Amino acid sequence: MSRFWLIRHGQTDWNLEGRWQGQAPHAPTLNATGRAQAVTVAKKLAGHAFTALYSSDLARAVETAETISAWIGVPVAVEPRLREVNLGVWEGMRSDELAIIFSSELRAREIDPVNARPPGGGETAAEVATRIRAAADDFAARHPNEDIVLVSHGLALAALICQAQGWPLSEIFERIPENARALAIHWPPVRS
Numbered sequence: 001m002s003r004f005w006l007i008r009h010g011q012t013d014w015n016l017e018g019r020w021q022g023q024a025p026h027a028p029t030l031n032a033t034g035r036a037q038a039v040t041v042a043k044k045l046a047g048h049a050f051t052a053l054y055s056s057d058l059a060r061a062v063e064t065a066e067t068i069s070a071w072i073g074v075p076v077a078v079e080p081r082l083r084e085v086n087l088g089v090w091e092g093m094r095s096d097e098l099a100i101i102f103s104s105e106l107r108a109r110e111i112d113p114v115n116a117r118p119p120g121g122g123e124t125a126a127e128v129a130t131r132i133r134a135a136a137d138d139f140a141a142r143h144p145n146e147d148i149v150l151v152s153h154g155l156a157l158a159a160l161i162c163q164a165q166g167w168p169l170s171e172i173f174e175r176i177p178e179n180a181r182a183l184a185i186h187w188p189p190v191r192s
Contacts, residue, residue, distance in 0.1 A: 008179050020094075050149055054078075055151040057078045058083055090102065132159050
């Protein structure tokens with residue numbers, strides 16, 4: 001059984017502004033607070049023996065991973081399956097804007113958080129969970145009984161956390177981790 005150290009990227013200006021980042025190519029990289037958070041979490045991980053460091057290919061995650069890499073001495077392997085959920089047309093919009101323009105779609109997501117799809121080609125939580133589970137299964141097969149770092153995003157990590165802990169995927173939005181905090185899980189999940 002492998003142990004994954006899950007790290008959500010450091011803070012960005014869009015986090016502060018309440019903008020939904022998703023996979024937006026124009027989403028900002030880390031702000032000063034996010035860079036400091038990345039150093040703080042990297043220092044906490046330093047001295048622990050890790051065999052791999054995988055990161056989402058989105059800039060805010062890569063920047064966080066590169067900071068961690070400098071402290072733990074493990075190179076960053078970029079893995080697109082660790083990307084955040086694709087939010088379709090919601091990407092870049094603020095929460096208050098979404099509440100006005102897409103109120104019925106947001107309500108549908110509250111009713112069915114697993115299968116509701118953001119408009120404009122977005123992903124469902126179920127699709128994110130399938131994607132990140134496949135990546136986690138591959139990592140565990142490559143690194144059996146080893147400790148590895150995964151740098152990713154809020155919803156993507158929440159999907160992995162739910163699956164590792166045996167929690168219903170319907171709780172995904174309540175399980176989003178804070179920016180740049182380390183959380184260790186075992187993989188694959190133990191089946192009862």
